[in-house]
Amino acid sequence: MPKIDRKTFEKWQKGEIKLATLFGVESRQLAGLLITGYNLFTEGHLEEARTIFEGITILDNKNAYAFSILGAIYQRLEQYDLAVTRYNQALELYPEDISALTNRGEVFLKQGRFDEAAADLRKAISLDPAKEHPSANRARLLVSLTTEALKTAKEKGIEAVLQPPKPTPSQ
Numbered sequence: 001m002p003k004i005d006r007k008t009f010e011k012w013q014k015g016e017i018k019l020a021t022l023f024g025v026e027s028r029q030l031a032g033l034l035i036t037g038y039n040l041f042t043e044g045h046l047e048e049a050r051t052i053f054e055g056i057t058i059l060d061n062k063n064a065y066a067f068s069i070l071g072a073i074y075q076r077l078e079q080y081d082l083a084v085t086r087y088n089q090a091l092e093l094y095p096e097d098i099s100a101l102t103n104r105g106e107v108f109l110k111q112g113r114f115d116e117a118a119a120d121l122r123k124a125i126s127l128d129p130a131k132e133h134p135s136a137n138r139a140r141l142l143v144s145l146t147t148e149a150l151k152t153a154k155e156k157g158i159e160a161v162l163q164p165p166k167p168t169p170s171q
Contacts, residue, residue: 030060038069046073057089064093068100080107098124099135106142117146 037052050073056066071086087104090097105120121139128136153161 030056030063034066037066041069041073046076049073050077062093064090064097064100067093068097068103071100072103075103075107080111083107084111096127098127098133098139101127102135102139102142105139109142109146118143 033052033056037049037056040046040049040052050070053066053070053073056063057070060066067086067090071083071090074080074083074086084104084107087100087107090100091104094100101120101124105117105124108114108117108120121143124136124139125143127133131137131140149161
């Protein structure tokens with residue numbers, strides 16, 4: 001561990017430098033952790049990825065990407081309150097994060113927080129007028145499916161939406 005002088009420590013206390021800098025962790029080392037954590041996440045090793053990304057957010061508390069991925073990890077683990085907390089942190093640092101907005105909107109839908117979900121999904125869609133971003137396109141799909149479900153519930157009753165579809169003879 002590097003020797004930390006008083007001036008550097010005071011800079012860290014004031015928020016002028018991140019903990020990684022204080023401990024001498026280089027940018028390329030953080031990048032390596034990000035790549036490793038992301039690979040674990042995509043391979044479904046959620047607990048290992050969570051551990052890496054929690055560590056990254058401690059070392060670099062201004063890393064919106066790490067907070068956003070943590071939100072996605074907690075969302076997959078169905079720990080929705082923690083997912084929302086991490087998405088909030090990501091969006092504080094980078095308010096135009098389309099993926100974080102869409103994912104948080106989806107969590108809000110699952111939690112029955114429809115006004116908040118609508119706001120997030122609307123913003124995600126508005127940030128992608130060219131309709132090219134995969135997460136914004138997922139937001140469009142979520143809005144469409146939710147609208148259709150509400151229409152069906154209004155026409156046929158809530159049970160029509162809540163009950164799984166009956167198998168057709170060809171299934």
